[in-house]
Each structure stands twice: as structure tokens, then as C-alpha cells.
Amino acid sequence: MDYQRILEDIYREIQPFAREGKPADYIPALARVDADRFGICLDTIDGGQYLLGDASERFSIQSITKVFSLAAALGLEGEALWSRVGREPSGTAFNSLIQLEVEHGIPRNPFINAGAIVVADVLMSHYERCDEAYLDFVRAISGNPTIGYNREVASSERATAYLNAAIANLLKYHGNLHGDIERVLNFYILQCSVEMSCCDLSRAFKPFADHRSPFRYGSTSLTSSQVKRINAIMQTCGFYDEAGEFSYLVGLPGKSGVGGGIAAVCPLKYSVAVWSPRLNGKGNSVMGMKALELLTTRTEESIF
Ligand code: GLU
Numbered sequence: 537m538d539y540q541r542i543l544e545d546i547y548r549e550i551q552p553f554a555r556e557g558k559p560a561d562y563i564p565a566l567a568r569v570d571a572d573r574f575g576i577c578l579d580t581i582d583g584g585q586y587l588l589g590d591a592s593e594r595f596s597i598q599s600i601t602k603v604f605s606l607a608a609a610l611g612l613e614g615e616a617l618w619s620r621v622g623r624e625p626s627g628t629a630f631n632s633l634i635q636l637e638v639e640h641g642i643p644r645n646p647f648i649n650a651g652a653i654v655v656a657d658v659l660m661s662h663y664e665r666c667d668e669a670y671l672d673f674v675r676a677i678s679g680n681p682t683i684g685y686n687r688e689v690a691s692s693e694r695a696t697a698y699l700n701a702a703i704a705n706l707l708k709y710h711g712n713l714h715g716d717i718e719r720v721l722n723f724y725i726l727q728c729s730v731e732m733s734c735c736d737l738s739r740a741f742k743p744f745a746d747h748r749s750p751f752r753y754g755s756t757s758l759t760s761s762q763v764k765r766i767n768a769i770m771q772t773c774g775f776y777d778e779a780g781e782f783s784y785l786v787g788l789p790g791k792s793g794v795g796g797g798i799a800a801v802c803p804l805k806y807s808v809a810v811w812s813p814r815l816n817g818k819g820n821s822v823m824g825m826k827a828l829e830l831l832t833t834r835t836e837e838s839i840f
């Protein structure tokens with residue numbers, strides 16, 4: 537498969553969509569990012585790497601971080617994790633409060649904000665120095681020891697995190713947040729501020745594409761079955777309330793973030809990460825979705 541040529545063709549084909557959508561602006565620091573960046577990187581499980589555009593430029597991974605925090609929490613808690621968070625698609629916005637209230641503080645899944653805040657609480661109950669321990673895991677899985685948080689993005693988000701604060705309070709009210717609200721919220725927001733490039737992300741997702749290889753990074757290890765199940769949750773819950781559409785158009789497990797990144801895997805074939813900050817109304821990158829749709833169409837490789 538000539539992936540490089542396919543990526544180049546895709547880049548040309550998506551140009552008509554280059555001005556569609558707009559970057560997230562509810563986090564002030566994200567609104568300042570150049571909206572016209574585009575990068576993509578694909579790693580095959582047999583060691584090939586193909587990239588294009590701003591693939592080595594770091595950006596705010598935002599909710600893509602939720603895949604790493606779920607992996608870390610599942611490694612620490614195993615099945616017990618599912619007593620505190622579900623694994624059903626939500627069909628509502630990522631920061632919605634309604635379902636959480638109706639369902640008595642048990643978030644639908646770990647990829648909506650409520651679920652990821654519970655996961656952050658779980659991690660804090662295990663890690664002594666959570667900020668460092670989490671970063672160690674992300675650095676280990678991406679093979680890049682220079683990856684870090686962007687504390688300016690985190691404090692800009694914290695200053696306006698009214699909805700996430702409401703979610704954390706509701707969780708606390710229902711007894712599903714054990715730590716201190718303020719500390720858990722800060723840790724969740726810090727996780728979202730991690731900056732990585734498409735190449736870092738593609739590399740970090742490779743273990744999810746290659747579930748037959750041992751998953752052992754830092755202090756986190758997962759069984760092959762756990763890795764496949766994380767993929768299942770990515771497939772059903774990874775794209776806000778557009779997971780069905782992503783499944784239909786692209787057909788890969790993946791996760792998006794409001795920084796404009798999407799990381800996805802084609803099991804036993806490749807991992808891929810794409811970045812373009814302009815988002816559609818559901819919060820997913822317009823060019824990113826288009827690029828991945830064309831990728832699976834051209835290669836005729838998806839999970840279906
Ligand atoms: N930090 C963002 C928030 O909590 C993440 C949102 C996202 O990327 O979906 O609102």
C-alpha cells in the first residue's frame with residue numbers, strides 16, 4: 537500500500553473544505569491557534585511511518601487524553617472501574633449535565649467530560665504525584681520524553697471551566713467523586729492540556745492498533761483483551777455525539793479533541809493522527825474527519 541501517495545492525494549482532495557468550521561473558542565488559549573494548520577501522520581504496525589504537512593507541530597490534544605487516562609485507570613483498577621463509569625455512547629454533548637443528573641452521577645462513558653473527571657479521580661487515588669505519573673505514562677507510550685503539559689492552556693481553561701465545575705459538583709453530590717473537587721478538576725484540565733504532534737499521537741496509538749504485542753508502558757500494563765475493549769469504547773463513544781457518523785464515514789475506533797486532533801487505529805494495520813483546528817458543530821475537526829473518511833475509502837481498510 538502506497539500510504540504516502542494516498543496521504544498526498546487526500547490532502548489535495550480535502551482543500552475545498554479548508555475554510556469550513558472554526559476553532560474551539562470556549563477555551564481562550566485555543567482560540568489563538570492558527571486555524572489553517574494541517575498535519576497527518578500514519579504508522580503501520582510493521583514500522584512504516586508516513587507524514588505530511590504540520591505533522592511534527594505540537595498542539596493541544598484535549599479530549600484525546602481521555603484514551604490515555606482510561607488506559608491508565610483500567611490498568612490500575614481493572615473491571616472495578618466499571619462500577620463508577622459506564623461504557624455506553626451518550627448521544628449528548630461531551631459536557632452535558634442532563635444525563636448525569638438523571639443517571640445519578642454515573643457517567644455514560646469515560647470519554648465524556650463527566651466520565652473523564654471520574655477517571656481523573658480514580659488516578660489520583662492511586663498516584664502519589666499524579667501530574668508526574670500521568671505524564672510519565674504519556675511519554676512512555678509515545679516514546680517521546682519531551683512531551684509536556686501546557687500550563688497556560690490549562691489555566692485559561694480553568695478560569696472558564698464553569699460546566700466542568702458543575703459536573704464535578706454533581707459527581708460529588710452523588711458520591712462518585714472521592715477526592716477534593718478543586719484538585720480533581722485541576723488534574724483533569726491539566727491532562728487535557730498535554731501537547732503532542734500528530735507523529736507523537738500516531739506513535740502513542742500504535743499499541744492500540746497492535747493489541748497482540750504486550751502493552752507495558754511506565755507502570756501501566758494491559759491485557760490484549762483490555763486493549764481491544766478500549767478500542768470498542770473508542771468506536772462507540774470517541775466522537776462526542778457524532779460517534780455514529782464517524783463509524784459510518786470512517787469506520788475506525790478513534791478519539792477526537794477540541795484542539796482539532798483526531799487519533800484512530802485500524803487494528804493490526806496502522807495508527808493515524810490528523811490535526812486541523814477548524815471544528816464542525818459537534819466539536820470534531822472538519823478536515824480531520826474528511827481526511828480519515830478518504831483514507832479508509834482509498835485503502836479499503838477499516839474495521840468493517
Ligand atoms: N478540556 C476540554 C473540556 O473539558 C476537553 C474537551 C474536548 O476536547 O472534548 O471541555
